[in-house]
Amino acid sequence: MEPIKVLDKTFEEFIPGQQIKETVARMAAELDRDLWGKDPLFLAILNGAFMFAGDLFQQIQMPSRISFVKMASYLGTGSTGKVDQLIGLQESIAGQTVVILEDIIDSGLTITKLLEHLKSLQPADVKVVSLLFKPDAFKGNFHIDYLGMEIPNDFVVGYGLDYNGYGRNYRDIYKLKAE
Ligand code: IMP
Ligand code: MG
Numbered sequence: 001m002e003p004i005k006v007l008d009k010t011f012e013e014f015i016p017g018q019q020i021k022e023t024v025a026r027m028a029a030e031l032d033r034d035l036w037g038k039d040p041l042f043l044a045i046l047n048g049a050f051m052f053a054g055d056l057f058q059q060i061q062m063p064s065r066i067s068f069v070k071m072a073s074y075l076g077t078g079s080t081g082k083v084d085q086l087i088g089l090q091e092s093i094a095g096q097t098v099v100i101l102e103d104i105i106d107s108g109l110t111i112t113k114l115l116e117h118l119k120s121l122q123p124a125d126v127k128v129v130s131l132l133f134k135p136d137a138f139k140g141n142f143h144i145d146y147l148g149m150e151i152p153n154d155f156v157v158g159y160g161l162d163y164n165g166y167g168r169n170y171r172d173i174y175k176l177k178a179e
Contacts, residue, residue: 001013001016003174003177004167004170004174006157006163006166006167006174007163007164007166009163009176011163011176011177012174012175012177013172013173014154014173014174014175015149015159015172015173016172017171020159020171021055023149024055024056024059025059027131027146027148028056028060028061030146031056031060031062031129032060032062035097035127036062037062038097038125039063039064039096040062040064040096040097040099040127041065041066041067041091041097042057042064042065042066042067042099043067043069043100043118044057044066044067044069044101045069045070045071045101045102045103045110045114046068047168048104048160048161049101049102049103050068050160051159051160051168052101052103052131052159053068053101056101056129066101067088067089067090069086069087069089070086070088071084071085071087071110071113071114072084072085073085084113085117086114086117086118092121093121093122093123094121094122094123096124097123097125097126097127098118098123098126098127099126099127099129100114100115100118100126100127100128100129101129101130102129102130102131103130103159103161104130104132104133105130105133105134105138105140105144106137106138107138107139107140108138108139108142109139111128111130112140115128115142127145127146128143128145128146129144129145129146129147130146130147130148131149132148132149132150132151133147133149133150133151134150134151134153135150136153137153151175154175154176155175155176156173156174156175157170157174158170158171158172158174159171159172159173161173
């Protein structure tokens with residue numbers, strides 16, 4: 001596979017689409033096995049997780065729902081500084097089994113904040129699912145319940161992941177090429 005150019009940077013192939021496909025199928029089977037009958041509500045984290053969430057959800061057999069949410073930070077007034085909010089959650093999650101779908105967990109900050117928000121809404125259970133995980137960058141202290149694969153601390157694009165908004169449209173995942 002040829003390297004690709006996204007904006008000013010060159011990326012080389014890292015995880016072929018076929019391997020992603022097999023990983024997603026394995027994760028869907030694990031979720032079906034563990035959560036069947038629990039009527040889970042999947043929450044896909046926009047923007048990056050849209051492709052992973054779409055492919056994964058197609059493979060899910062159990063009765064379940066999916067919703068798309070986003071963590072956004074805005075500048076609060078006065079001394080409050082940056083405030084994070086959860087956008088797009090329409091459903092009540094009280095007493096529900098919630099399954100977070102994330103494309104990649106890097107520092108873990110996004111999921112840490114999301115978990116805080118969700119826990120205040122009193123779900124019965126929250127599971128964390130991520131296609132990719134960078135253990136060397138991780139600073140969180142939550143458990144990733146379902147993981148596709150661990151990767152080194154490289155910047156990656158493709159399969160929904162972007163570099164400044166571009167590069168999401170590839171079926172394969174690419175990593176930044178060393179200069
Ligand atoms: P965290 O909050 O540091 O765990 O970062 C999670 C978010 O950062 C992900 O949802 C991605 O949107 C973005 N991100 C982290 N690493 C990468 C990467 O290598 N490529 C593209 N986006 C990334
Ligand atoms: Mg993301």
